[in-house]
Amino acid sequence: MSQERTSAILEADPPAFPLAQALLLFAPISLLCNAVGSLLQYPEIGSAVLFPPYAALTAALLVSAPRNWIWFILADAVALLVTSWPRWDLSWVLLADVANVARALTAVLLLRWLLKGPPRLDSVRALVLFVISAVLIAPAVGATLGAANVVLHGASATYWHPWSTWFMSNALTGLTILPAFILAVGSGARWRRRRVSRQRVVEVLLLAGALGVTTAVAFLLPSAGRWHPALLLYAPLPVLIWVALRFGPGGASLALTAVTFAAIWGADRGTGPFLAASPDGNVLLLQLFVLLTTLPVLCIAAVSSARRSVAHLHHALLASLQDHVAILDSRGIVLGVNASWRRRADTSKVALFHRTRVGDDYVGACRTGAEQGDTTAARVLAGITSVLGRDHRRFEMEYEDSCDGRREWYALGVDALERSGGGAIVTLANITARRQALIEIEEQRYQLSHLARVAALGQLSGALAHELNQPLASICSNAEAARHLLKRQPADLGEVDAILRDIVSQDQRAAQVIRRLRALLKRGETRLQTVDMTELVNEALELAHGELIARAITATAVVPPEVPPVSGDRVQLQQVLLNLILNACEAMDSTAPPDRRLCLVVASDARNNVQLSIRDCGTGIPPALIDRLFEPFVTTKPEGLGLGLSISRTIVAAHGGRMWAENNAGGGATVHCLLASVPAGSERAPFSSSAVDDRALALSRLAERTPSFPCQ
Amino acid sequence: MSRETGTAARRIAVAVVDDEEVIRVSLCRLCEALGLSPTAYASGQEFIESLDQGVPRPDCLLLDAHMPHMTGLELQQHLVGRGVRLSIVVYSADDAPEARARFFAAGVAEYLRKPAGSDELLGAIQRAMAATASGPQNPQLQTSPRPTVT
Numbered sequence: 001m002s003q004e005r006t007s008a009i010l011e012a013d014p015p016a017f018p019l020a021q022a023l024l025l026f027a028p029i030s031l032l033c034n035a036v037g038s039l040l041q042y043p044e045i046g047s048a049v050l051f052p053p054y055a056a057l058t059a060a061l062l063v064s065a066p067r068n069w070i071w072f073i074l075a076d077a078v079a080l081l082v083t084s085w086p087r088w089d090l091s092w093v094l095l096a097d098v099a100n101v102a103r104a105l106t107a108v109l110l111l112r113w114l115l116k117g118p119p120r121l122d123s124v125r126a127l128v129l130f131v132i133s134a135v136l137i138a139p140a141v142g143a144t145l146g147a148a149n150v151v152l153h154g155a156s157a158t159y160w161h162p163w164s165t166w167f168m169s170n171a172l173t174g175l176t177i178l179p180a181f182i183l184a185v186g187s188g189a190r191w192r193r194r195r196v197s198r199q200r201v202v203e204v205l206l207l208a209g210a211l212g213v214t215t216a217v218a219f220l221l222p223s224a225g226r227w228h229p230a231l232l233l234y235a236p237l238p239v240l241i242w243v244a245l246r247f248g249p250g251g252a253s254l255a256l257t258a259v260t261f262a263a264i265w266g267a268d269r270g271t272g273p274f275l276a277a278s279p280d281g282n283v284l285l286l287q288l289f290v291l292l293t294t295l296p297v298l299c300i301a302a303v304s305s306a307r308r309s310v311a312h313l314h315h316a317l318l319a320s321l322q323d324h325v326a327i328l329d330s331r332g333i334v335l336g337v338n339a340s341w342r343r344r345a346d347t348s349k350v351a352l353f354h355r356t357r358v359g360d361d362y363v364g365a366c367r368t369g370a371e372q373g374d375t376t377a378a379r380v381l382a383g384i385t386s387v388l389g390r391d392h393r394r395f396e397m398e399y400e401d402s403c404d405g406r407r408e409w410y411a412l413g414v415d416a417l418e419r420s421g422g423g424a425i426v427t428l429a430n431i432t433a434r435r436q437a438l439i440e441i442e443e444q445r446y447q448l449s450h451l452a453r454v455a456a457l458g459q460l461s462g463a464l465a466h467e468l469n470q471p472l473a474s475i476c477s478n479a480e481a482a483r484h485l486l487k488r489q490p491a492d493l494g495e496v497d498a499i500l501r502d503i504v505s506q507d508q509r510a511a512q513v514i515r516r517l518r519a520l521l522k523r524g525e526t527r528l529q530t531v532d533m534t535e536l537v538n539e540a541l542e543l544a545h546g547e548l549i550a551r552a553i554t555a556t557a558v559v560p561p562e563v564p565p566v567s568g569d570r571v572q573l574q575q576v577l578l579n580l581i582l583n584a585c586e587a588m589d590s591t592a593p594p595d596r597r598l599c600l601v602v603a604s605d606a607r608n609n610v611q612l613s614i615r616d617c618g619t620g621i622p623p624a625l626i627d628r629l630f631e632p633f634v635t636t637k638p639e640g641l642g643l644g645l646s647i648s649r650t651i652v653a654a655h656g657g658r659m660w661a662e663n664n665a666g667g668g669a670t671v672h673c674l675l676a677s678v679p680a681g682s683e684r685a686p687f688s689s690s691a692v693d694d695r696a697l698a699l700s701r702l703a704e705r706t707p708s709f710p711c712q
Numbered sequence: 713m714s715r716e717t718g719t720a721a722r723r724i725a726v727a728v729v730d731d732e733e734v735i736r737v738s739l740c741r742l743c744e745a746l747g748l749s750p751t752a753y754a755s756g757q758e759f760i761e762s763l764d765q766g767v768p769r770p771d772c773l774l775l776d777a778h779m780p781h782m783t784g785l786e787l788q789q790h791l792v793g794r795g796v797r798l799s800i801v802v803y804s805a806d807d808a809p810e811a812r813a814r815f816f817a818a819g820v821a822e823y824l825r826k827p828a829g830s831d832e833l834l835g836a837i838q839r840a841m842a843a844t845a846s847g848p849q850n851p852q853l854q855t856s857p858r859p860t861v862t
Contacts, residue, residue: 462806465805465806466778466805466806469805469826469827470732470734470735470805471734472826472827473735473738473803473805473826473827473828474734474735474737474738474827475738475827476738476826476827476828476829477735477738477739477741477742477827477828477833478738478741478742480742480745480829480830480833481738481741481742481744481745481830482745483745483830484742484745484746484830485745495741499738499741502734502737502738506734546778549778549779549780550778552780552781552783554780
């Protein structure tokens with residue numbers, strides 16, 4: 001063992017009591033233990049049936065700091081001297097004490113090293129390590145030294161006999177009294193603070209009574225020895241198992257100690273079953289009996305304690321969950337719920353099936369709800385039935401609930417229980433906050449796109465003024481002309497009629513421009529509708545008409561009649577198109593006017609995906625920017641903010657599509673915009689990311705096709 | 713669309729150059745109603761071609777500032793380059809001072825903001841013709857034979 005390891009083991013845990021107090025407590029206990037040990041000694045070899053001082057010293061050393069060990073060792077030596085001298089001479093006492101100290105130190109160091117903390121017996125592993133250290137190795141070390149002492153003083157002719165009696169008595173001590181001492185010292189501090197329930201006290205009293213009666217029957221009744229002793233030996237066993245199951249290793253070792261003392265007392269009084277052979281043989285029988293009883297009982301105690309602690313952990317875990325959790329059996333009966341579920345079930349405002357408690361029929365409650373017209377209950381019922389029927393391993397749904405007048409969102413998950421009996425776990429989480437955040441993000445995205453739209457229209461303001469002024473100018477001239485015509489005699493009423501018709505049509509044209517502007521400027525709900533691509537392209541080109549004229553740009557649009565309509569928000573798609581047209585216009589600023597050509601091509605594939613491509617004859621996109629073009633604040637324009645394309649791409653992505661750009665072989669750039677097809681009659685969330693994922697493959701296939709450009 | 717030329721009493725001949733039909737039609741109607749004699753052209757090129765074909769020069773040119781292919785300013789510069797001196801009224805919805813300044817610098821006499829009433833139109837035509845009659849405002853412009861003004 002390395003130096004650090006040793007020191008770590010020695011300083012494993014702080015003492016439970018201050019030294020003086022501990023010594024004051026230890027001295028009388030040690031004296032008592034040594035006195036009992038001395039009483040139980042074989043007169044000729046100085047070894048006992050049971051040797052309590054081993055347990056007292058080991059427990060004291062386990063809970064105290066190594067620097068204080070010397071005091072306990074000295075106190076124990078004094079107690080041994082007091083109880084043994086002058087019956088035994090001083091050299092015998094000294095050597096016996098060396099054996100005792102070596103045994104205790106072996107046990108303490110091994111336990112500290114193996115268990116890495118305060119000794120526990122609440123798991124099978126801890127119990128096995130404890131038995132190896134304190135019941136096998138330490139007693140063997142003690143027996144080796146103790147037997148040598150006995151042989152040295154001529155008390156025994158053979159080495160084996162004192163060794164085996166030393167070993168057996170210490171092993172027995174280690175298995176019965178030592179756990180009781182360790183657990184008593186270890187839990188002493190806790191017990192002082194813990195409130196013990198009345199049921200627990202009653203149970204302890206009942207158990208003590210039962211143990212007393214059964215032990216008396218087995219070991220103390222004078223008649224016991226003569227009648228079927230083999231059967232009577234089992235009498236305390238049910239009580240011991242009961243103690244082990246209910247009170248764990250501590251209770252079990254206390255009860256075992258009591259039984260051991262009773263058995264010894266009975267043997268000493270000449271009652272009980274251990275009377276058949278010689279005194280040595282009786283002792284060995286007794287020791288074997290106690291050993292064989294103790295081991296399984298302690299095992300049961302350890303297993304039940306471990307199970308209890310696991311159950312406690314699970315319970316604590318469930319209780320700590322904010323989510324509402326219920327466990328169902330295969331029929332849908334509630335087996336258990338956590339605290340959060342219970343609290344929710346106590347409020348009367350929740351749906352019937354969420355008011356179920358342990359023992360209630362959850363599936364039945366869902367069915368009742370569904371029959372009363374609760375659609376949520378019907379969905380939950382369908383999901384739970386499929387999981388309980390093992391058709392699905394998991395079912396999840398989100399639903400809206402009006403609880404206390406507030407609209408709240410919940411996510412309900414049902415997971416199949418992977419066990420032979422089947423069943424399911426229902427988890428209900430309040431996701432209102434998450435949902436709210438998503439809505440807010442969506443709202444912000446919408447505001448941003450609206451701002452971008454307003455900015456784009458600002459950019460177009462001159463051209464738009466032209467668009468409005470044309471009909472106004474025509475109306476004005478026509479009206480003035482009509483006024484003059486009406487003054488003539490005779491008035492040319494036919495011409496006036498033609499004029500008035502023109503006025504009406506021009507007025508409608510102006511109104512149309514205003515309607516489109518209003519649609520783009522106003523902030524409305526995002527609306528999914530069927531958008532005809534020809535209309536979309538024509539409207540965008542009409543809005544940009546003035547700008548195209550002012551920049552001397554010739555625009556061509558090719559929309560084949562077979563192109564299907566897309567599903568989307570018309571205004572947002574219009575915004576994307578307008579943004580792309582304006583970008584293309586600006587890209588051609590340094591192009592000679594006759595070469596300023598803008599080409600819009602719409603194509604579709606067999607899966608009804610629609611691709612819109614806008615080609616310009618401008619300066620093209622710098623290669624360094626081509627991959628980052630759609631990132632915010634990336635722009636090729638000196639005054640550009642770099643938000644237009646990034647917002648356009650967000651809009652297209654929200655429609656389940658994607659955008660990319662490339663430079664043309666013959667100069668200029670083309671921006672492609674792919675809009676996913678929507679199967680007829682399908683319901684699609686307009687802005688869910690999954691819609692994008694689903695269509696990624698189909699989209700990339702279409703993207704590989706280069707659309708033909710008739711305007712090249 | 714009226715393409716009559718002056719009959720008994722000599723009417724002022726006006727050429728309307730505008731790419732948009734509705735504007736051409738309505739302006740010609742108004743000119744007609746005001747007793748002028750309008751001719752419409754859909755583009756600058758069309759007007760230049762008519763000059764090339766020997767169509768008599770109008771007394772006044774009503775010119776749209778914004779046209780594809782050949783803007784009002786380009787047509788004006790073309791005419792100056794050919795030594796053709798005409799009374800020109802440019803009209804536009806763009807009321808920005810810079811736009812006006814560009815046309816005035818190029819020798820345009822009148823700048824009319826759309827939409828304009830009949831009095832404004834007539835006034836502008838008369839002022840433009842008067843300005844041309846009173847002599848060159850721009851020394852670069854050469855004097856050329858002009859029709860008489862009533």
